[in-house]
Amino acid sequence: MTDIPGHLPHRPPFLLVDRILEREPGVRVVAEKLVAAGEPCLRGHGPDRPLLPEVLLLEMLAQAAGFLEADSLHGRAMFLAGIQDARFQAPVLPGDRLRLEVSPEGAFGGLMKVRGTATCEGREVCAASLMVKRS
């Protein structure tokens, strides 16, 4: 069982990864996030029809990508340096259980490019490439 708060410095309400299902550092990470009805971001987005803000899917994938690093990120820093080819194929609603899969495409000069997809019940809701700066 991966110790999530021990690895990521993020904390609620901005810790957006609930569980790590599979993890092979440097190769592949599969994480899970349950979008609960009480999430703070859903309260204002929007009051009549709560909907997960799509940009948060990118943050979820970025946080999942943090687990590609073998060592804890406490005391280090990982920044999102770029987003490419982001697609949001379907709305994410309260109660949705998201599967977040990330794998690196390559690295150079302290930057890593990661391909990520978020799926809900087998259906892709988001796909994007993220450039992550490591220090």
Add this chain to the structure above:
Amino acid sequence: MSDLKLRVKEMIIDRLKLEGMTPDQIEDQAPLFGEGLGLDSIDALELVLGIEQVFGVKIEDEASGTKAFRSVEALTAFIAEHRKA
């Protein structure tokens, strides 16, 4: 322009989405980063991935990158030297 140099320029334009740019607008000797084409570190990673995908040549570390990315001329020479085919 040599065939390989032209393909290198086409790869740069394609990979970095330099829309509207043509190979003959990229000078052989101009630096790729900073002055010259003005590329940044994210572009460098894109080029590393593009070079591997298109030419099968890996740029393993920053030292080889610094050497290879001096100019299109230098990059073409680097690819020609390391390419197996």
